[in-house]
Amino acid sequence: MRALQFALSTLVALTACTGEPPSFDAITGGSPRHGLEAIQRYGCGACHRIDGVPGAYGTVGPTLQRIGERAYIAGKLSNSPENLQQWIRFPQRIAPENAMPDLDVSEIDARDIAAYLYHQ
Known part of the structure; x- marks a missing residue:
């Protein structure tokens, strides 16, 4: 949670300096x-509902809408860009x-x- 709070406070500080709100892609280092x-290549929409992704209406996994507002990822990890990336890469290692x-x-x-999920 501290990492997400730090990231958000960094966003607020950068917004104050530039007048433009930076996006989570600046924090994740990724490209939305x-x-x-x-997301399309890995077939994430087969299991998840993801706004803006054609055909991503899956109901097996949770909706990924507004993931940046959640306190936890998968009910196990505090919500931070680093933890989300680890979950995406190694879900079975984190929650067998x-x-x-x-x-x-x-x-x-x-x-x-x-970056895409936080950008929504």
Whole structure:
């Protein structure tokens, strides 16, 4: 939670300096545009509802709408860009036997997916 609070306070400070709100892609180091492509490539929408992703109406996993407002990821990790990226890459390592499979998501793709999800 501290990491997310730090990230949000950094966003507020940067907004005050530039007059423009920075986005979570600045925090994740990823690209929301590439994240959309990765979400489609890995088939995330087969299990999750994800706004802005064509065909992402899955109901197996939770909706990924407004994930940046949540306190926890998967009910286990405090919500931070780093934790979201780890969850995307290694869900079975973090919560063995949960329904989300390890999809061999690369570090770069995880950053991009996190940027997309936080960008919504």
